[in-house]
Amino acid sequence: MQQSEAETQTAYAAVDWLAGQRPEMEALLGRIVDIDSGSRQEAGVAAVAQTLRAHLDAAGIATELHPVPGYGVLLDALVPGTADDAPVVLMGHMDTVYPAGTVARRPFRVEHGRAYGPGVADMKSGLVLNVFVAEALARCGGNTRPVRLFFSCDEEIGSPATRERIMDVARGAHAVFNAEPGRVSGNLVTERKGSMVVAFEVEGVAAHSGINHAHGASAIDALARKILALHALTDPERGITTNVGQVQGGIVANMVAPHAKAELDVRYTAETELDALYATIREIIERESLPRTRGWITDTRRTLPMARTPDALLALYQRGAQQLGFAVNGEFTGGAADSGLTASVGTPTLCGTGPVGGHPHTEREYCELSTFVPRAQALALAVIGLR
Incomplete structure (x- = not known):
């Protein structure tokens, strides 16, 4: 279905708003990277969730935190759409692989356009991107379907406490975008082991x-x-x-x-x-x-392995990226993620929609800050384009 001229203008209002948000994105990223939130570090995961919730609350987005004993909390937020349809889910995880004390040894820093720090790519930058996309839609509209943010707390250890909840969320969704880091190539992830x-x-x-x-x-x-x-x-x-x-x-x-x-x-x-x-x-x-x-x-x-992303969902994201001046393809990766859970219940899933990053799970982990805004804009256009 073609967008009307009014719908197109609304979509680009969100894109234009995101264009000026890089400093705020980087500031929020720095705050949550500087919180130790390794898997099973309940207080750290909860602190990340509270920081993100404060930002969403300030943007007028209704947010709930659900305790997960032994692991932290789930963050669940909703941006209403213009129709009462199945929502689009923007997914992420707040836990990292790093032990307590890692932030003290190597806190967030920016060098030559790259941000470094524990979990900066996998996947705290993706959380921030999702939060700002949600805020753009809350401010500017354009999304026919409701947009649900759903951030888990135990992905890095196989989601033992949240997998059933993630699958339930996916069963009620129209599509899922999982903000794992974009590949070093800039590509999205359309299939996982x-x-x-x-x-x-x-x-x-x-x-x-x-x-x-x-x-x-x-x-x-x-x-x-x-x-x-x-x-x-x-x-x-x-x-x-x-x-x-x-x-x-x-x-x-x-x-x-x-x-x-x-x-x-x-x-x-x-x-x-x-x-x-x-x-x-x-x-x-x-x-x-x-x-x-x-x-x-x-x-x-x-x-679970992630089944291949439907061609139509990938093409939708690609059209928005092309309008913004960059090209992106889908690729297969050996890394596992919660997108395997959402795809397993038959919900169309696209992964790797976060900013581009590299060397996850190592001291060299980084996020390419120049990709923050364009990939947020492309995701916003994809969400708006879903009918």
């Missing part, structure tokens, strides 16, 4: 490593054999990667280790036969890889 974390333990037999070495059965030895077998499951052609990224074991150097544990990260595509893959992983972990040792799984966490 799923992830699975498998925590497991290995039990051996303790013995003095000098006097009674043969009497022992090393849990670390058994774990090492399991790691080799688990890593051998990596199959790039099928889109499967496996990585044991955390290990612990033993007591002292001169004792045959009686215990060890590890966490396995698995990435897979929507075409992967996950039940069969998981059965193979379980068999490797539970087999007696060394006599008198045994292994068992203690926890499994999964994030």
Whole structure:
């Protein structure tokens, strides 16, 4: 459906307002980056939510915070539309991967047009972008459908406490835009792998490593054999990667280790036969890889793969970007996100709509500040264009 001339003017009122907001965007970004809000840091996540809520309240946008014990809060806000239709959801997460104290060591800073700091790209800049898009629509209108902001608090650990709530929100939505960072290329994300974390333990037999070495059965030895077998499951052609990224074991150097544990990260595509893959992983972990040792799984966490974004939703965003003077495409990524949950219930989902960023989950993480305004404008046009 073509927009009327009045609707077009209203849309560009939002675009024009956003054009002057970069200083305010950067200021709000600095405030929330300088709050430690790692997963399970309840007070920090709540402080981020309160900071964003204060900004939304000042803009006249109704906002609610819902406690999630052990993790923080959910932020839920709504900008009414001109019709009582299913809403458009602007989604994000307020937790980061960084431990408490990270902000004190490397607070928010700006150098050569890039912002740095813990979570600056993944995804505090995306939260700010969504907040300003919501404010632009609240001020200028143009959105036929209501616009709902929904920010979660445990995405970086697989959304164990919020996944059902996220899926319920998506079921009632017309479309979801998830403000994970834009790719370094500038592209959006139109398909993602799923992830699975498998925590497991290995039990051996303790013995003095000098006097009674043969009497022992090393849990670390058994774990090492399991790691080799688990890593051998990596199959790039099928889109499967496996990585044991955390290990612990033993007591002292001169004792045959009686215990060890590890966490396995698995990435897979929507075409992967996950039940069969998981059965193979379980068999490797539970087999007696060394006599008198045994292994068992203690926890499994999964994030669903994101099915491909419908062409029409990507094209809608691309048309707005083209009007603003930049080109953008969609691409596949191995990183998992809550967009997998929203796509899994059949709701059209576009991800990576935040500002462009790079090196997430590292000390080099950055946000390209020059992309803040144009990507906010493009998102606003996409929301306005949905009918």
